[in-house]
Amino acid sequence: MPPFERLVIPAALLGDVVAHALADAPLECCGLLAGRIAGGVGTVAARYPVRNDAASATEYESNARDMLSAFRAMREGGLELLAIYHSHPTSAPVPSRRDVARNTYGETAAHLIVSLAAPEPVARAWWLTEVGYREAELRVDTGGPSERS
Template sequence: MKKQIQVSGDILEEMHRHALSDFPNECVGFFYGKSEGDIKTVTEYGPLENSKEGDQRRRFEVNPLDYMKAEKYALSNQLELLGIYHSHPLHPAIPSEHDLKQAVPFFSYIIASVNDTKVDKTTSWQLNEENQFEEELLKSN
């Protein structure tokens, strides 16, 4: 069975709004929820400031302090930190080589392909046993 991630329409819409507001730069944020087997359910998200120095049109960076805060938030709210969402301005919603180098096991990576007026496509990815990205089924209601 293909791994699956469920995101409410409201949360996905907020992620898309974030991607559009940060265009032409990449946006970034965390999302939280619960995982059960091959199914993750996103119940909350938290936008972040892209802390990448210099050109943010092709890269994002998460401040280590923001990561620690996210872990603490998840723990204190009985949630799991499920992954990171980010945008690919004027590029497909598929992971880049840079995304692969930065990826960690278990996390899901939601990527929104965005231009100056709309989000073209949104996908989700997770590392497999061979340390390669495998697409997850992204379900939204």
């Protein structure tokens, strides 16, 4: 069972994720999102870009040193891993069979996928299981008064 029901990401941090995807295109990018969980909501407070050692347009392999640095920074900042993010430069923001097969986090972290296949980038979040996936609730916090968690 997932540790939270809704993933909330500030618009600026989602913009940073999209910028990372665009900068690494046509290769996939990857990274981690961390924050705090309260009342069934995981609120993103930090982004940790990770090098893609696969250097591929269709898969990613997280750089081990970058992952170690990210988890160290999370621990020091009192943050929890909320999501793994990566891009799909030419396909929809839906988990691939490879994404599901290589998921080592179970449902302890959501997966945010940014697609660059359309004229405007599209981001969606997912819970991956051993055999499939289901969409996670994703909210982008624009900081306006109508955004309540």
